[in-house]
Amino acid sequence: MNREPSMHEQVWVNGALQREVSPFDRALHFGDGLFETIACRRGRPRFLSLHLERLRLGCARLGIEPGSLEEIAAEVHLLASEVDAAIVKVLLTRGTAVARGYGVTGREKATRVTFRYPWPEETQAESQDGVQVRTATLRLGENPALAGLKHCNRLEQVLARREWTDSAIAEALVFSSSGKLVSGTMSNVFIVDGTALRTPRLDLCGVAGVMRRVVLREAARVGIPAHEDVLDVEDLGRAEEAFLTNARIGVWPIRMLDGRSLRCGPVTRRLQEVLAPLLEDPIDA
Amino acid sequence: MNREPSMHEQVWVNGALQREVSPFDRALHFGDGLFETIACRRGRPRFLSLHLERLRLGCARLGIEPGSLEEIAAEVHLLASEVDAAIVKVLLTRGTAVARGYGVTGREKATRVTFRYPWPEETQAESQDGVQVRTATLRLGENPALAGLKHCNRLEQVLARREWTDSAIAEALVFSSSGKLVSGTMSNVFIVDGTALRTPRLDLCGVAGVMRRVVLREAARVGIPAHEDVLDVEDLGRAEEAFLTNARIGVWPIRMLDGRSLRCGPVTRRLQEVLAPLLEDPIDA
Numbered sequence: 356m357n358r359e360p361s362m363h364e365q366v367w368v369n370g371a372l373q374r375e376v377s378p379f380d381r382a383l384h385f386g387d388g389l390f391e392t393i394a395c396r397r398g399r400p401r402f403l404s405l406h407l408e409r410l411r412l413g414c415a416r417l418g419i420e421p422g423s424l425e426e427i428a429a430e431v432h433l434l435a436s437e438v439d440a441a442i443v444k445v446l447l448t449r450g451t452a453v454a455r456g457y458g459v460t461g462r463e464k465a466t467r468v469t470f471r472y473p474w475p476e477e478t479q480a481e482s483q484d485g486v487q488v489r490t491a492t493l494r495l496g497e498n499p500a501l502a503g504l505k506h507c508n509r510l511e512q513v514l515a516r517r518e519w520t521d522s523a524i525a526e527a528l529v530f531s532s533s534g535k536l537v538s539g540t541m542s543n544v545f546i547v548d549g550t551a552l553r554t555p556r557l558d559l560c561g562v563a564g565v566m567r568r569v570v571l572r573e574a575a576r577v578g579i580p581a582h583e584d585v586l587d588v589e590d591l592g593r594a595e596e597a598f599l600t601n602a603r604i605g606v607w608p609i610r611m612l613d614g615r616s617l618r619c620g621p622v623t624r625r626l627q628e629v630l631a632p633l634l635e636d637p638i639d640a
Numbered sequence: 641m642n643r644e645p646s647m648h649e650q651v652w653v654n655g656a657l658q659r660e661v662s663p664f665d666r667a668l669h670f671g672d673g674l675f676e677t678i679a680c681r682r683g684r685p686r687f688l689s690l691h692l693e694r695l696r697l698g699c700a701r702l703g704i705e706p707g708s709l710e711e712i713a714a715e716v717h718l719l720a721s722e723v724d725a726a727i728v729k730v731l732l733t734r735g736t737a738v739a740r741g742y743g744v745t746g747r748e749k750a751t752r753v754t755f756r757y758p759w760p761e762e763t764q765a766e767s768q769d770g771v772q773v774r775t776a777t778l779r780l781g782e783n784p785a786l787a788g789l790k791h792c793n794r795l796e797q798v799l800a801r802r803e804w805t806d807s808a809i810a811e812a813l814v815f816s817s818s819g820k821l822v823s824g825t826m827s828n829v830f831i832v833d834g835t836a837l838r839t840p841r842l843d844l845c846g847v848a849g850v851m852r853r854v855v856l857r858e859a860a861r862v863g864i865p866a867h868e869d870v871l872d873v874e875d876l877g878r879a880e881e882a883f884l885t886n887a888r889i890g891v892w893p894i895r896m897l898d899g900r901s902l903r904c905g906p907v908t909r910r911l912q913e914v915l916a917p918l919l920e921d922p923i924d925a
Contacts, residue, residue, distance in 0.1 A: 366663050375660030376668065378651050378753050383661065384731065385794035386671025417795070418802055442740065446669065449798075455727065455757050457794060457801040457825055468663050472740050496781020496845065497817045500799050508793035509670035509742060510702070513734075514785050516742040517703055532782045532817070540742055560781065 363438060367430065367469040379451040380466055386507035388448030388466075389413040391565075394603045394634075395435035395443055401602065401637040403431055405565045410447060413504045414465075419449050422465055430469050440474035442603060448507070475603075482627065485610030485619045486525035486599070491515040491540065495531045497559040505562045515540045525607065526599055528591070531560050536586040539599050542607075543567035545581075547596035547622045552581035566600040573629050579622060596620035605634045648723060652715065652754040664736040665751055671792035673733030673751075674698040676850075679759075679888045679919075680720035680728055686887065686922040688716055690850045695732060698789045699750075704734050707750055715754050725759035727888060733792070760888075767912065770895030770904045771810035771884070776800040776825065780816045782844040790847050800825045810892065811884055813876070816845050821871040824884050827892070828852035830866075832881035832907045837866035851885040858914050864907060881905035890919045 366374055381387035391406040400406075407424050414421040421427075427445060434443050450463040493515045501508065515529050526539040536555050538544055543564040545554045552574055557563050574581040584590075591597070596618055597609045606627050608619035651659055666672035676691040685691075692709050699706040706712075712730060719728050735748040778800045786793065800814050811824040821840050823829055828849040830839045837859055842848050859866040869875075876882070881903055884892045891912050893904035 368663065374663065376663045376665075378653065378659065378661045378731075378755070380668065381798075382669075382671075383665065383667045383673075383733075383753070384675070384792060385798055386667075386792055387795060387798050388668075390669070417799070444740075446663075448668075455729075455760070457797045459798065459802055468668070470663070475740070493785050494783065496783035496786075498779065498781035498796060500778050501781075501795060506795055507669060507671055508795045510672060510786060510791055510793045511783060512742045513666075513670055513672050513744065514702070517744055 363441070363471070363473045365434065365471045369467050370426070370430065376466065376468060377451045380448055381450060381452050381463070382446065382448035382466070382507050384452065385457065386509070388446060388507040389417065389419070390444060390446045390505055390507060392602055393431055393443045393445065395438070395441045396635060396637055398436045398439065399637045400431050400435045400443065400639070401634065402565050402569060403428060403639050405568060409505065409563065409565065410445070413506065414447070416500075416504060417449070417506070418459065419447065419465055421447060422467065427467065434469065434471045438471070442472040442474060444470040444472065446470070446507070481525065481607045482605065485608035485617070487523055487611040488539070488599070488609045489519060489524050489527045490613050491518055491527040491529045493518065493529065495529055495537055495560040497531050497533060499559060502560050503557045503563040512540045528612070530588065534587055535559065536588070536591055537561040542599040542601040542604065545570065545598050545600065546586065546590060546594035547620060548594070550579070550622060552579060552622065553584045553586060553590070554581070555586050556583045564600060565602050566605060569630070569633070570600055570606065570626060573633075574626065577625070577629055579625065596623055598623045598626075605630055648726070648756070648758045650719065650756045654752055655711070655715065661751065661753060662736045665733055666735060666737050666748070667731065667733035667751070667792050669737065670742065671794070673731060673792040674702065674704070675729060675731045675790055675792060677887055678716055678728045678730065680723070680726045681920060681922055683721045683724065684922045685716050685720045685728065685924070686919065687850050687854060688713060688924050690853060691887075694790065694848065694850065695730070698791065699732070701785075701789060702734070702791070703744065704732065704750055706732060707752065712752065719754065719756045723756070727757040727759060729755040729757065731755070731792070766810065766892045767890065770893035770902070772808055772896040773824070773884070773894045774804060774809050774812045775898055776803055776812040776814045778803065778814065780814055780822055780845045782816050782818060784844060787845050788842045788848040797825045813897070815873065819872055820844065821873070821876055822846040827884040827886040827889065830855065830883050830885065831871065831875060831879035832905060833879070835864070835907060837864060837907065838869045838871060838875070839866070840871050841868045849885060850887050851890060854915070854918070855885055855891065855911060858918075859911065862910070862914050864910065881908055883908045883911075890915055
């Protein structure tokens with residue numbers, strides 16, 4: 356691939372610098388695709404192998420032929436290497452429609468659209484002081500066939516995010532149609548129960564976040580018990596310490612939930628310490 | 641709008657003949673849009689005002705500013721007028737993303753992509769003899785916020801359609817996560833109960849089809865009782881007469897459901913008679 360002189364924002368379509376996609380792409384019509392949002396620091400992508408593993412599993416579940424994951428990895432590395440910090444989004448769709456309608460012919464060829472976005476301006480306040488969070492009114496539909504995947508059917512998240520405009524609110528927690536706590540609109544959630552972590556199971560809905568996985572792994576490594584669990588509104592109501600995770604933010608303590616104060620407590624702080632080197636100076640592990 | 645010499649397949653983006661859309665379009669990323677599939681016969685669109693009304697209501701519910709519906713209507717009429725029969729699909733998205741993420745700024749400008757597809761080759765066998773139908777394994781997630789809308793989050797339909805490859809099977813019926821009958825993957829369903837029609841309520845999931853609405857209206861007009869109802873697997877199992885509807889197919893009797901024979905009965909035949917003139921020689925009513 357020949358790269359143009361480094362600009363911060365770039366779009367590559369199937370390995371070529373390009374600003375268009377086909378209007379027949381099935382992601383446009385049906386949200387028939389998957390994506391990964393990869394945080395890049397110091398010229399290197401964070402947890403790229405975990406992102407690619409989720410992408411591969413998602414493709415297998417949806418029946419999308421992903422093409423070469425090595426090519427995707429090389430593209431992400433190259434885009435990351437040109438700037439100090441960036442968000443690289445890989446959107447992999449089932450490709451342009453061979454025929455009209457939902458049916459798949461098996462002859463579709465995946466479309467890969469890779470975006471490099473500037474790292475958003477931010478302060479350290481969210482990580483240090485915690486964020487204000489609300490509970491969404493919208494509830495997520497439950498569908499095991501799609502649960503866990505970072506697929507492109509995201510209208511529920513769009514609608515949940517539209518419920519508030521107050522910029523002091525960083526995120527909303529969302530429950531499922533049967534009343535189970537799932538996640539934030541763009542993050543996963545953990546509650547601290549004594550000295551242990553609990554995070555919602557994602558077998559009915561929700562996205563199995565890469566940072567969620569890293570937190571579960573690192574917690575186990577340093578001896579903090581951590582469980583995936585069925586959590587409801589009472590579990591959340593009892594929590595005195597809780598935090599959000601995603602690939603970009605790492606760990607954000609929740610300092611206020613629907614007006615109730617929570618503490619940025621010791622378990623959250625310990626995890627932030629453990630994660631800090633992995634987040635600031637990425638190695639692919 | 642200047643039209644090129646009539647070709648059967650065309651794509652118009654925001655009123656211009658074009659084969660590209662922006663890779664930043666929110667429909668590509670999130671399925672953040674709506675669509676209408678309009679059957680056109682004898683150079684005229686069928687039930688265009690009902691399609692536009694559904695589109696307008698969908699935009700209101702999702703908070704999308706649709707722009708001029710008159711302009712959409714004019715475009716559909718023009719595309720229909722150039723050919724004897726066609727499928728015109730209007731895809732209306734929230735527009736290109738102003739910022740990264742699910743959030744909406746209010747400054748998005750809707751993207752309209754209008755496709756003219758050739759009318760599919762077909763025989764009259766489906767309408768006359770009925771079709772074979774199966775029950776899908778996949779169940780639909782329940783979400784009142786999205787129920788009824790013809791939105792672009794259609795992975796459930798894509799997956800349900802992938803469950804079979806036998807071309808003798810025309811459609812699959814789909815239940816919701818709590819076991820309620822909803823629809824087909826690309827059609828609505830009616831069962832005949834005595835001399836009355838029953839069709840699933842669409843308050844938790846499913847698409848409120850234009851042909852479904854026309855059937856409910858025309859049934860009332862000719863004195864066939866018709867109700868929207870909560871239907872389950874037993875209601876379906878008891879049905880001896882049932883049919884599918886969508887904007888293109890009109891009414892397809894179900895002659896076999898999971899290997900069980902149904903009859904192309906008198907209520908279905910009566911409705912086909914009533915609908916035939918509206919389908920073949922469209923007037924906009």
